[in-house]
Amino acid sequence: MSAEGSPSARQRALDHVAALASGPAIDPALRVSLNFHPDRMLRDKPILDVLADDGVYCSQFVTGTSNGGLTAFPGGDRWRWESRIFDRAYDEAPADERPVYGALNFRGKPVGAAPRFGSAHFRLTADTLARTTFCYPDSVFEPSDFGVADRMGLIAIALADRQDDLDDYVEAQVHGPVLLRSHVEALVLDPCYRGTEVEASATRLGCAVEWHSGFRLTVAELRRYPEYRGPQFVELGERIAIDGVLDPGIIGDAARSGRFDPQAVKRVWHYLARFGNRPNGA
Template sequence: MSSATSQTPQERALRHVTELASGPPMDPTLRVTLNFHPDRLLHGKPILDAMAEGGVYHSQFVTGTSNGGLTAHPGGDRWRWESRIFAGAYDEAPAHERPVYGALNFRRKPVGGAPRFGSAHFRLTAQTLTRTTFCYPDSFLEPSDFGVAARMGLLDLTLADRQDELDDYIEAQVHGSVRLQCAVEALVLDPCYRGTAVEDAALRLGCPVEWHPGFRLGVEELRRHPGYRGQEYVDLGSQIAVDGVLDPGIVGDAARAGVYDSQAIKKVWHYLARFGSPWKATDSSVTPAPREGTVLDGLR
């Protein structure tokens, strides 16, 4: 049996992307974050309750849900993108062995690296960096630029680009199980969930819980941006607002009500994530990459 065939799908995927990557090692204090909506339902059950039962963060191949597109099935777009990026390493792998998706929080945003996918995020440990691959731009755009912790030329590429704030992220693919009690530094929540069932469920996960500054958008400001996603989503946001304000909990209530189109609610969330955060990205928040040989020496 050859060494290639004896490797796991994760090992084959990591090896392939490492060969494609270039550049200096990344700052080891940077973290990968997994953004998601903490108040949504997973097959009828609150998502944090489902996570607490299994203790693992799963990919959409397992859950059948996503805050982006739902194409995680054989022959679907997500399956095809993974086959392309990882040279077929996961083509025959069971769903639970596939990677989970997040973002490298290279701008050190308190709301996570990719808030377009949710108001909450799991901040992963430094140890997970050695089993994570990266690409820019998002994998659905079929990128040709890749990175790993030891070879992270993507930072310079990203900083030279100018994207809308919700598109300003380096996609991360974490290979191997993401167990909440050992792979997560903290679950970081919006303060609108303090004292709610979401906080109660979060405290049962077995990982630390922290709070970021929060998303909050007034209807007056919302109405100033009809061209961002469309007037119909401004109107919907104005309709579901409570006392003239949107926050993640209000948008989550509307999502769970089952009255509104899920894609329309997603566009309302984009408005809140884009214009309702007190934090704005700046290049000065990015720490330069260290010199070769000073940190991470490669993938283990």
């Protein structure tokens, strides 16, 4: 990473979004969370082992993986959205200089701000807020409302909106490196991973490990919502379930098995994320 190139591209992006932002300063107690699946593979290794070895959380432009769309390449949708939002600041930048994506946990969800992207999340430190930009809704919709730490009107917009639970988040783009030992308060995991290789790998990351209340969905409950993502994904969930239950570890095993379409498994995860957790009694 170049010593001069990164700050200039980053600062140009931050300045451009700040000029578009309005509203009061963010509550410094709020945190950005980076949701992801902790049991997936990256470069033929468990993702937490790769993160432990590298010590840094990288963007889709570096990893080539995502729990959303896979369009992070020159001319792809993610590249085009970033070019628009950041006024072309990163168009010629190396992949490792681009921002990483998360969400502002303004609702205080124990499972992270955007569980549609994974059962685990990194909770970032307060000092990363100063180099984070925000938009609402998700950048996939090419939004026109933006925020930065000292001009954050997006929370009021999001609170006034009515979205499905999985779409109820303010997207965050963290500019500059996210070092696990310096910029992460904790990795927060689903309790289904206690005593597993996921927990063992998590202890190598150099950050605290915490546990949320957990995702769990019975097949009987799953069958109540065929219209949510489609009856074919309810049927797939029934096939994946063990003893009539789905949890993140079971879905992770199915994803790694190679027996199922990854996009179809992702839809089953959406069912679990949407209906298998009731944070704050919702």
